[in-house]
Amino acid sequence: MLDVTPLRPPVRTSPVPSSAQPTRSPSPRYGARPTMKDVAARAGVGLKTVSRVVNGEPGVTPDTERRVQDAITALGFRRNDSARILRKGRTASIGLVLEDLADPFYAPLNRAVEEVARAHGALLINGSSAEDPERERELALAFCARRVDGLIVIPAGDDHRYLEPEIAAGIATVFVDRPAGRMDADAVLSDSFGGAREGVAHLAAHGHRRIGFIGDRPRIHTAAERLRGYRAAMADAGLPVDESWVSLGPTTPERVRAETERMLAGPEPVTALFTGNNRVTATTVRVLARVPRRVALVGFDDLELADLLSPAVTVVAQDAARLGRTAAEQLFRRLDGATEPPRRVVLPTRLITRGSGELRPEA
Amino acid sequence: MLDVTPLRPPVRTSPVPSSAQPTRSPSPRYGARPTMKDVAARAGVGLKTVSRVVNGEPGVTPDTERRVQDAITALGFRRNDSARILRKGRTASIGLVLEDLADPFYAPLNRAVEEVARAHGALLINGSSAEDPERERELALAFCARRVDGLIVIPAGDDHRYLEPEIAAGIATVFVDRPAGRMDADAVLSDSFGGAREGVAHLAAHGHRRIGFIGDRPRIHTAAERLRGYRAAMADAGLPVDESWVSLGPTTPERVRAETERMLAGPEPVTALFTGNNRVTATTVRVLARVPRRVALVGFDDLELADLLSPAVTVVAQDAARLGRTAAEQLFRRLDGATEPPRRVVLPTRLITRGSGELRPEA
DNA sequence: TCCGGATCTGACAACGTTGTCTAGGCTCTA
DNA sequence: TAGAGCCTAGACAACGTTGTCAGATCCGGA
Numbered sequence: 001m002l003d004v005t006p007l008r009p010p011v012r013t014s015p016v017p018s019s020a021q022p023t024r025s026p027s028p029r030y031g032a033r034p035t036m037k038d039v040a041a042r043a044g045v046g047l048k049t050v051s052r053v054v055n056g057e058p059g060v061t062p063d064t065e066r067r068v069q070d071a072i073t074a075l076g077f078r079r080n081d082s083a084r085i086l087r088k089g090r091t092a093s094i095g096l097v098l099e100d101l102a103d104p105f106y107a108p109l110n111r112a113v114e115e116v117a118r119a120h121g122a123l124l125i126n127g128s129s130a131e132d133p134e135r136e137r138e139l140a141l142a143f144c145a146r147r148v149d150g151l152i153v154i155p156a157g158d159d160h161r162y163l164e165p166e167i168a169a170g171i172a173t174v175f176v177d178r179p180a181g182r183m184d185a186d187a188v189l190s191d192s193f194g195g196a197r198e199g200v201a202h203l204a205a206h207g208h209r210r211i212g213f214i215g216d217r218p219r220i221h222t223a224a225e226r227l228r229g230y231r232a233a234m235a236d237a238g239l240p241v242d243e244s245w246v247s248l249g250p251t252t253p254e255r256v257r258a259e260t261e262r263m264l265a266g267p268e269p270v271t272a273l274f275t276g277n278n279r280v281t282a283t284t285v286r287v288l289a290r291v292p293r294r295v296a297l298v299g300f301d302d303l304e305l306a307d308l309l310s311p312a313v314t315v316v317a318q319d320a321a322r323l324g325r326t327a328a329e330q331l332f333r334r335l336d337g338a339t340e341p342p343r344r345v346v347l348p349t350r351l352i353t354r355g356s357g358e359l360r361p362e363a
Numbered sequence: 364m365l366d367v368t369p370l371r372p373p374v375r376t377s378p379v380p381s382s383a384q385p386t387r388s389p390s391p392r393y394g395a396r397p398t399m400k401d402v403a404a405r406a407g408v409g410l411k412t413v414s415r416v417v418n419g420e421p422g423v424t425p426d427t428e429r430r431v432q433d434a435i436t437a438l439g440f441r442r443n444d445s446a447r448i449l450r451k452g453r454t455a456s457i458g459l460v461l462e463d464l465a466d467p468f469y470a471p472l473n474r475a476v477e478e479v480a481r482a483h484g485a486l487l488i489n490g491s492s493a494e495d496p497e498r499e500r501e502l503a504l505a506f507c508a509r510r511v512d513g514l515i516v517i518p519a520g521d522d523h524r525y526l527e528p529e530i531a532a533g534i535a536t537v538f539v540d541r542p543a544g545r546m547d548a549d550a551v552l553s554d555s556f557g558g559a560r561e562g563v564a565h566l567a568a569h570g571h572r573r574i575g576f577i578g579d580r581p582r583i584h585t586a587a588e589r590l591r592g593y594r595a596a597m598a599d600a601g602l603p604v605d606e607s608w609v610s611l612g613p614t615t616p617e618r619v620r621a622e623t624e625r626m627l628a629g630p631e632p633v634t635a636l637f638t639g640n641n642r643v644t645a646t647t648v649r650v651l652a653r654v655p656r657r658v659a660l661v662g663f664d665d666l667e668l669a670d671l672l673s674p675a676v677t678v679v680a681q682d683a684a685r686l687g688r689t690a691a692e693q694l695f696r697r698l699d700g701a702t703e704p705p706r707r708v709v710l711p712t713r714l715i716t717r718g719s720g721e722l723r724p725e726a
Numbered sequence: 727t728c729c730g731g732a733t734c735t736g737a738c739a740a741c742g743t744t745g746t747c748t749a750g751g752c753t754c755t756a
Numbered sequence: 757t758a759g760a761g762c763c764t765a766g767a768c769a770a771c772g773t774t775g776t777c778a779g780a781t782c783c784g785g786a
Contacts, residue, residue: 443772
């Protein structure tokens, strides 16, 4: 568990900046911060009056206010939000647990959540689960211990009942990208099923009959949904699915490379591939670039520069920023008091045709 | 300013999960969380004993401990870290101010900082300055008000003296990617000057004499350094610089597109371009893709899929993750008590030749 | 039987802020 | 001029935790 236990004593980076030291007469202990009490003493007013000035509350004469402001500046006072939070019970911060802060798909989602939080005056605490359920849980509960007002979670695990007490205690929670496991809660998702179905149908419409699917591990909801979309599209087109064309598993370059090569080998290779997310697509594109044969490709998730490859990569794009924004807005709606039953929002995907998906099977 | 003022009353997402309600006899107010006091009452022990159990402190008999644990589970108690933080004075959290959480360059840096923080048991609060000095300041000071133990800042502004009182008060601070303005502080940078110089020299070595430079706004330290590297390389190669080949400004696609096209027009167009960061490079690549003439290109920052374009893009790569890791490690070294004078670490860049930089000027 | 010394436990204050409540001074009106 | 009513200001408790310290209990040995 993450813990607040003091890791080490407070230390200031050494050469104390010149301007920071002087004119600190009433500051009691060196290195300690002045408090409202110190400000009050220096200004010759009561504690509460300082609080009023700091928070812009009414009922302070201009003269008094100025005396307090002067003391604040002289002492370099800055309100301690820890104390404020304890007293008020609200932290004006929300927590975001996602899979990987650095992933090009989640980073814009992160940013979108940040923007909404900012618009509501809240700070953002976030962390990467690295697709590890235990780590997701640790992070989410650490955020709860900090008493974030709300929580946005991109699930790594498939059982989120551990959050029920927290939600009951007042921490609003919204799930994004994947639904909560074994409980009912707000969720904002992309239409993985529909998107994959449309992408695969697109390949089928261009004459492909042997279409491969390479996706993430099946316990991940989006991966399962996309596979379902693949199967639906194949069925729609009246195409049989050979199970050797389907591969789910970790999205490491090694595995994806191997699977791609496997599907392209043999007497009856696939003529088209549908890749289940941005990481898989990137690796597959690399493999295909070295293959003499032209293999059609549609990928789930857009990629930067995808339009500049040759052939340019056709993708089923989801709007990561919109996912994040929608989830955050839903969260703040809850925080504002919305009490309707949990709802699931499904955002549409968009097929962007660029060339790789329009290749016809080679004769 | 960001503010903690309660935005709205606490509300739980509506249908209270079934399992969360029952067996809550001594819980005083509904919806309120149990505190150590409640646990103590239920277990029939003193407050401090609960604290000891929760924190794994010694001096509690196994029997007492079990009674407390039972009460904790029954009540669904979770320690309130806000109170703990107030009491202990340390938050076990660090703040990171960067330019844009979603930028493919900063996202890995963000993640690297997170990993180091995690290894030290600290949480990460972060925010995007959007290259706005005022917003950078707001964020940094909001983090300070939360009493983060340390701060990592990617400067947007060029005067960071506003942080001096905070640093003096004990908030360790490390700057990354760009140095602090008007003050002396730890900084971890990439070798922008050397990297740009090497990249431009590479172009010159392939016979280019008219080399353009498109970069970010000149007040941004890295942009200025890279321009300096460009001029140094040109001078090294004995090449004159026509000022129409140099363009600094916002890295919006519109401006970059216009500038690229301008430099390629006229009777004596540039035969090669050096682009100052990932955003500029991406736009320039798009423009060049539509130009019949082959123009050499070296970009600062690596791009995903850069190796798959034709020609593949030669870049001066910086290691964003290493920047973040180094900065975070330096921060925790300070938190551990290191008191040596502020130091500046400069990490090397790496020229990755892929093709676009090796094109020779067209006859 | 009594004492010294562990060992376990709890009362209490403190962290820095904000909400409540009351006191005092002022203005206005009858 | 006295009383009502408003405005400003401050004393005090409370938020939930942890550090300090002293009390209670138990043990073994004299």
